[in-house]
Amino acid sequence: MPATTAPSRARAPARKKAVAAPAARATLTLSSKNYSSWSLRGWLMAKFAGLEFDEVMVPPDDADARRELLLLAPSIRVPCLTHEGAKVWNTLAIAQYLNEICPDAGLMPADRIARAHCRSISGEMNSGFANLRSALPMNLKAHRPGFRIWAGARPDIDRILEIWSDCLARYGGPYLFGAQRTMADAMYAPVVTRFLTYDVKLPADCAEYCRTIMAMPEMKEWIAAAKAEPDEIEELDMEF
Structure with missing residues (x-):
């Protein structure tokens, strides 16, 4: 009998591998770079963590932003970090989140005792020093040598200098917890x-710490952007 051949089968087209969509880039919502101390804190934390992000600036006529900058509201949702589905505001929450996703960045000290200390003084800054905030508002474009500091702000200044001196002595500087920011x-x-803007007299160790902070490339970048920012909030030119 003649050999029979198996019926040919059409080859199915190769299935294309699904390509995952690229993850959305992180965004950080900020207010004025000249006046908003909270925006600067969140921005520095993201920079220290090595996170790549896009900046989203709140318009200067935003009502909530103006209340915060004019010291009429203690907290708004700026800065706000958006990253892979998470939305995080409040600088302490942003710090904790960044420490989770970038554990090798050193946002918190490795030592347990030092880490607790770091959390404590950061929390004190987050929730305290109201008199300092109102008496010496952040204004990177200004320099007011000989500025007369309201007596009510002096205890806040003294406490901050105490914190700095203690940390610098305990951990060896040049940053508050040693060599790592x-x-x-x-x-x-x-x-x-603020201390530089309003010519606050500082002990030698604290003055050196201020020079260290101001020499950071991130601070130079932020201040350059702040000085290029238009003066759109005239009320902040008043004397406090």
């Missing part, structure tokens, strides 16, 4: 600018 340095960086 942490969330605490981001939290206190706007205070550094």
